[in-house]
Amino acid sequence: MFCAIVAGSVPAFKVVDVPEGVGFLDTRPVFKGHVLVVPRRHVVTLPDLPIADLPGYFGLVQRVVTAVPAALGSQGTFVAINNVVSQSVAHLHTHVVPRTKGDGLKGFFWPRTRYASPEEAADYAAKIASELG
Numbered sequence: 162m163f164c165a166i167v168a169g170s171v172p173a174f175k176v177v178d179v180p181e182g183v184g185f186l187d188t189r190p191v192f193k194g195h196v197l198v199v200p201r202r203h204v205v206t207l208p209d210l211p212i213a214d215l216p217g218y219f220g221l222v223q224r225v226v227t228a229v230p231a232a233l234g235s236q237g238t239f240v241a242i243n244n245v246v247s248q249s250v251a252h253l254h255t256h257v258v259p260r261t262k263g264d265g266l267k268g269f270f271w272p273r274t275r276y277a278s279p280e281e282a283a284d285y286a287a288k289i290a291s292e293l294g
């Protein structure tokens with residue numbers, strides 16, 4: 162499924178699409194503006210990613226971690242990778258979740274919300290994408 166997003170055959174609210182990978186909105190965000198960053202190469206878990214790909218991939222993750230608070234006015238981010246357990250899609254993805262003190266996120270309980278409309282999701286994607294431009 163994420164390979165199809167990388168290939169462009171499945172639509173997504175993309176925030177960045179570069180040789181190092183693709184970032185797009187999670188359709189069931191913990192908080193709105195929650196981005197998934199995936200490598201273009203199909204690998205399932207972090208240990209599967211070739212070491213040579215680490216600097217490019219995590220460089221992109223770092224760019225998204227910088228862009229999300231700047232775009233949305235959040236104070237910070239939570240960054241996470243599930244490997245196998247709790248990994249809903251078998252293609253490596255790093256969660257970048259906007260965080261602000263008092264937002265109610267506790268430990269590893271991840272409440273999920275929904276965008277009110279495709280237009281709202283597109284607006285979040287556009288804000289983050291503009292920081293990554």
Ligand SMILES: [Zn+2]
Nearest residue numbers: 163164203252
């Ligand atoms: Zn894949």
